[in-house]
Amino acid sequence: MFSDLQRVLNTYWQQFLFISPKLLIAFVVLVLAIFVANHLSSLIGGKLRAKSHDPLMADFLTRFSKWALILTGAVLAMEVVGLYAIVGGVVAGAGLSAFIVGFALKDIAENFLAGVVLAFNRPFHIHDTVQIKDLVGKVEDLSLRVTIIKTFDGKHIFLPNAMVLREPLINFTRDGYIRQDFLVTVDLGEQGTSQRAADLLLNYVRANPNVEQKEPHTPYVILEKASATTADLRAYFWTFSEDYRRGTLALKSELMRDVKAGLREEGYAVQTVAQ
Structure with a gap:
């Protein structure tokens, strides 16, 4: 029994030694992807803020590009390790995966898509005073998941993007x-x-x-x-x-x-x- 256990452990050790260079390269790829994502998104954000009169759009696109680059790095790291089946399965089973993820993370997906819609076609800008239901305040930020509003008494309200998109919104300052x-x-x-x-x-x-x-x-x-x-x-x-x-x-x-x-x-x- 001990000899069988030793043989199994030795097999696993040999496999680890075989794959360890790939793991190291994958780790380096992932770290490099995060580094590039942070710096490139900052560069993109700076360019957008300098040329755009819409800081809300610039911030949203900066966050979106950062996470897109990190996701790309993670996929490349999986390819380096040799997890072709997993990557291929994710791509090939995109329909089933989308269904499962969409069902399990319905609110997150809904808020993300609503955030994309608000970023490109929205009824407010930064520092606009808006009212959603009985909540009144200034818009401070739009993230991938929530819209942040600061009320006149200093409270920060984190509203799900789906709610902002779905509910009637009154903008008190858009016209000037x-x-x-x-x-x-x-x-x-x-x-x-x-x-x-x-x-x-x-x-x-x-x-x-x-x-x-x-x-x-x-x-x-x-x-x-x-x-x-x-x-x-x-x-x-x-x-x-x-x-x-x-x-x-x-x-x-x-x-x-x-x-x-x-x-x-x-x-x-x-x-x-x-x-």
Whole structure:
């Protein structure tokens, strides 16, 4: 029994000695492939970022090229070792393999394909402010699996690419301008008609330097509802939306405070100022 065991171990040892040079070469090929993938993808990424105005696309293609080169190196390493049957089986059985992998890794494959679609035909760029369902924030990155959004309170949300592609997405900053509005209810009293209050309200809105004044983004005021003593006036204004939080939300709050104070100085009793 011991002689048989010794003979088997000796056979395995002889086979290991025979294949060890190939294993060493395969290891070198794999390490070299990883080295080349890292440096070549960095070079490609630098070229793309320098010539492209779309850093999101450049980063995505950089990651994609890196993993494609590493996969190519792994296949070459298997060929060096002599695993022709495995490599051939992978190629020949691509249909069955795709089915098995697709079934086992359905979510990963779905998110990867969605990431490819978003990279080439997507509704946002880096630093755009978007809303997906009830999540609002700035787009920070698009990877092979997730889209990273940073909310205004500093939280990072990792959304699966498939969800981003599937759900309705609102982009607040793509156009460059965004319209906001707020409602002012004033007690007219003895101060005159609703038109005078509307003119004053419009002047206060126009006086803010952050409100866009050029066509077709000029501010305006409409009368929504009027009674014998009160008027509901809604002010509409446009602003540059690159910094959504500061350029729109903070500006709207500032205008609401200024309008309320200004109308009161003119003798109007302001009942409410609301969105």
